[in-house]
Amino acid sequence: MTRPWQGAELARAISGKLPQAVVEAQDNAVQVKPAAMLDVARLLRESPGLEFDYLASVTGVDYIDFFEVVYHLVSTRQNHSCIIKTRVLGRDEPVVPSVVSVWQGADLQEREVYDLVGIRFEGHPNLKRVLLWEGFPGHPLRKDFILDREKVEYPYLRG
Amino acid sequence: MDVIYNIFAILEKGIVDGLTPSLGAEAALAVMALIKVFLVANVGLIMVMVFIYMERRVLGRFQVRIGPNRVGPGGILQPLADAVKIMIKEDIVPKAADRLIFNLAPVMVFVPVMLVFAVIPFGVGMAGGQKYYMSVADLDIGILYVLAVTSLGEIAVLMAGWSSNNKFALFGAMRAAAQLVSYEVPLVLAVVGVVIVAGSLSLTKIVEAQAVPFIFMQPLGFVIFITAVSAELNRTPFDLLEAESELVTGYHVEYSGMKFGMFYLAEYLSAFAFSAIISTLFLGGWQGPILPSYVWLLIKILFVFFVFIWVRATLPRVRIDQVMALAWKFLLPLALINIGVTAVEALLWPTFPWFLAPVNIVIGVLAVWAMAAAFRNVWEPQWKPARLATAPVGG
């Protein structure tokens, strides 16, 4: 059975090395500062006892006041899991550091989050839209997204 | 009974004798040759339909399904329906294609195959105490002619692939250039063994030399020849030119309508031609008990084609470097071994008595076994990727 880390427990483990990183410990997740995300990622992957080597999922959620990026991490060696969250305020240009340098598995997932939620990942080697085409107006999984059919230009329909 | 056995010979003699008084001997023979050409061309085209039908039905049964069975009784008119469909389809020439070469290629691929039929002896008959061979021309250098003419087809494939201005077609054409030329070599060398045993290049003489079919006298040659032929015909496992799952259909991807039909036709026509040649060279040609000679050849041709279908139903495709390795590192040495052995035998027993057949089978099995064991390392290499990325995908 995969053991989920409790938020408080994991927050202690992170604060020991990176005292400024943790914002809040929730019951099963830890919320960290976006600026510290990359350091936290390295810590989680490399420090013994944690060894989160497998990035299961990267999700972006639009909570209207802020964007949240959720990382589901698993350690295949220790068979335990944890959830890391990071919040970015402001709707115009949300930026989170990319963790591709730590887990290559984040590559396509971060591109997808960028495409559908519109969170930019600083340091991503190839941050382009994935599922939608370049020039698509807006990011569909944002709560304020309204599809204006008139405005959308379908490049594949042009002659 | 005798009439059925010798029907074609009797007809030939009758026509020539009947025309000679009015036209003269030379002109009568010329008319006879024209009639033969007409007959052989049409037999070839009808056989293509039989082959297409047979391939689809037998392949269907190999795959535990039925195959075409809607048009006509048992689906027997399916090739006709296909032909009608292909003829009424729109003929599309890509804008960027080299029109002259693009249009010439389907003709070019068709002509050499048709030429092969000139020398294939379909049977033999006696009329008026004289022996008549059922072939348009019984050339003294028959087999050499066949090999020379069939290699012209490669140029057509190259033309088709290049002129289409399509990258997949170009891949197919480049593979064709590599593969077809390579397999000419073992093909010719395998024939050399047969020629040594038969002592003649003429196809009729080769058939008549086969008191014991050459599949027993030349087992190694047979294996090499049939492998090389399936590569020449680009049939599975050597269908890299078309490579459905890789190159879509390879060199004729841009052809549609009747031009595609010509490629399709040529493919089955050459399958027919090579089945006939394999039957002639190795399976004793028209020879056989009870049945008329031409029926025997037909049975043998269909059997050879059945083997081709069987292989197609079973084997996956090999990669281009493996195809080339097979030609140069496996078949070529085997062919040389075969020629050497046959040549030594020719010196020791110039009449090639029957006891050489088991000897040759043993030698063949041993040679294939030894070569295969050695070839394993070539075929199944600890192969590393050739080189890593140097340039990004261009704009």
Next chain:
Amino acid sequence: MALKSQPIIVNIGPQHPSTHGVFRLRVAFDGEVVQDVEPIFGYLHRGSEKLAEERTYTQIVTLTDRLDYLASMTNNQAYVLAVEKLAGVEAPERAKYVRVLIAELMRIASHLMATGFFINDIGAFATPLMYCFREREKILDMFEMCCGARITYNYMRVGGVSHDLPEEFYPALRSFLAEMPARIDEYEELLTENEILVARTKNVGVISPEKAINCSISGPVLRASGVKWDLRKADPYEVYDRMQFDIPVGAAGDCYDRYKVRIEEMRQSLRIVRQCLDQMPSGPVLARAPSLVRAPAGAEAYGHIESPKGELGFYLVSDGGISPYRCKIRSPSYINLTALRDMLLGWKLADLIVIFGSIDINMGEVDR
């Protein structure tokens, strides 16, 4: 004088016999050697995640059918488990067994398709594919008996399954179980030792275990690299902790191992199905839950299962309403493509098709 050469840029797909759907690869070739690859997605993007935000929890089950349309049952299962976690519903015991049984049958069907199409990509003219179809047909017949559909099942519900298994299902399943092992042996006889297949797949498209984990690869592709990671064992859900089965792992991480792992997983799935059939208790198959499922506001849950293609996860966030606030689908096919470029570079065009086929992706799931 050195000759200057340019790479040929070829678009493989979106319409191509071997891209398993509408997938496009922009490949730069040097001769036949792949120099660079750029995968292009999105031709089948239907916005499932956005659609899910406007549908009730029950209605979303129909959307999950259309993700990986060759393994709809496991998609249903992953989603339903996530919602059960979110809303705190517990499925009855029998429902859990039924789900596991059905999911394992689905795994066999999906692996049959994967194997058949993989061999087809190598160039065998549809023969193994047809044999695989024949057995898949039997599984689909059984699913039709359960839920009336053959591809898009909509069978599982929050808190169980929509129907109990019908009477006619059991004899069909028993005859399938009796016949299937011999069929798998037959595939192996036809394929496993075939020298051409071995030559085409051995040492081709190797991916190391470290790389595979780092790229978040899951499923048979990960296990073929030698990582013994299967969520059915690592994080048992439903009743997998009561089942006896092995996780087949490969050694080299090449295409051949992926094929072997899939064949072996089919055997293991048959074992699980047999155990399910023996252990299955009687009782209801659907928990007493309101037909309009609601979850507490602010709840979030990540439910994941081992689908035939890999780890299929649903991350759901609730705002207390009748539909999820956010529904993220962690699709294995999509994430398994992360390492595609690394796997393809330096191989030939023919190998590209083989490697791509061995990953066994499904475009419905990649593009969602």
Next chain:
Amino acid sequence: MYGLGILKGMAVTLRHLFKKPFTVEYPEQQVPRASRFRGYEFVWYEDRCTGCASCAKFCPLGIIRIETSPAEDQGVGGKYKLEKFDIDTGRCMFCALCVEACPYDALFMGSKFERGSYSRAGLVVHKEDLNKGEKKPSVYYRPHLEAAGYHNEKELSAREVGRW
């Protein structure tokens, strides 16, 4: 010996050559369908339908269009008068959530799958078509029919089909 694997494979295919094909020749033969088969032709009983529109609400695609007007008899057990009951089967995905939603056993999945049309408009099933259509319902989500062993072989009247 290297090369035996190929010969083994060829033996397997040769064995299959003599097996009976598993093809079902469709227009003449049909695959036997399970009794729960969710077919194309919806079966609908106007007598049983009250116009509550549960089906329309449960439909994930919103393709069921129901228009009702008040009937004369509006007492207990009364029902609306149905003006329209259209199903756009061209967009239907046969999830059968409408059947599950129907509290009065009025809507059933059909048991056939051959309702092709040359236009999208032709795929919209109207109330009249539904009334005229063959009443051979599927037993999907109707356990009482399944318990009775019904296998869509005969037409059922509005009385026979319901639980009461």
